[in-house]
Amino acid sequence: MPFRLRDATAQDANAIAEVYYASFRLLTFLPMLHTLESYRWYVAKRMLKEWAVTVAEDDSGIVSFLGLRGEEVGHFYTRPDRIGRGAGTRLIEAAKSSGVAALELWCFQANTRARRFYEARGFRAIRFTDGAHNEEKTPDVRYRWERPRNAPSF
Template sequence: MTSDDIDIRRAGASDAAAAAEVWLRSFGTALPTVRRAHDDEAVRGWFTHVVVPEYETWVAVAGEAGVVGLLVLDDGELEQLYLDPAWRGRGLGDRFVELAKRQCPEGLALWTFQVNAPARRFYERHGFVEAERTDGLRNEEREPDVRYVWRPAAE
């Protein structure tokens, strides 16, 4: 199945549990050295009671596999972009970034951990530029992070 065969749509309440599971699998695989600030049950509750109902949340649904990716936007912030590890490298992340840019045409900003080199390369490939680095004292994981911004090209 290619990225084009996957349906991307706004998440509903019934997607919260599956989106949380994607987040948990992806975080564990992509960031094994980063201390998680919350246990699995807290993450599931956060998706159910905060992320899906309060933010612009999108999910990628791949037939029988169900939810395989998620994108969360909040007023020009790309808050979350996570893919099930088995679905990385199929163009799904590219589709999510294109969607985020359409939804926020004036520009986007995001944070990622400095240790997450694959994510940093991905965002840079999509035109995001580094704007700030921190020592991590402002995030719950206490992990050094980096802020990226994307602005549309002047016409």
Template sequence: MHGNDLVLRRATDSDAAGIADVWLRSFAAALPTVQRAHDDAAVREFFADVVVPRYETWVADNGGVVVGLLVLGEGQELEQLYLDPSWRGRGLGDRFVELAKQRRPDGLQLWTFQVNAPAHRFYRRHGFVEVERTDGAGNEEREPDVRFVWSPVS
């Protein structure tokens, strides 16, 4: 499959399993030191029962295979952006951030773990600014995190 077979589209219920697969592979590859709060089955259930039905969820579909996901929450929250590890560094994350900015033109904010230096570089490159660091007491993983904010240039 070539990159030109790649489409960004709204997720449907039938994408939930593929979305969970990508999330699990991506989390394991990008965050090997972070202790997950939920097992694989709970992650799969969460995407099927909560994320896809209730949130604005987008997938990168490569010939029928989910290779990335973007989840936008209420207001300006960018809840999730995960890519299949084999798709990192190929411009897909850039496309997702551009989509998020189009969908939330008034601004975006997100949390990422402090250990995830590649994510920090990625978001800074896209104009996000670090505004807060915590000890992780507020997240399920109890892992120190960072909040980034993007505001449109007025």
């Protein structure tokens, strides 16, 4: 099933929050700090106002989203039943093509599936932490992708 990419709108807040919440429930090594309602509030009142959010959707609705602010990927999650089907790759490639020279993001160290995803797409680990700075207090890793020298930005 092909995915369509588009800019998120305020009307997408609930669907994005549901993907966000389902994604965190999948990460069983994390404490569940927030309810679905708190994700709905955060997406509507903060995320959609502070980040350029792109969604991937298919005939079932929104299946993945990515928040970008400058070179920072701050929110990037895929509905658990759609992981591995290409929506995330499409979103990362769109972010790389947005004119930035580099992208950086945080990933939990225990999220080995996501780490393999980033590394397979040219990101490299540049910093490991004990998680003291994140809300979950869970060890994480900083990743960076850089546009190859002499490569055009689209």
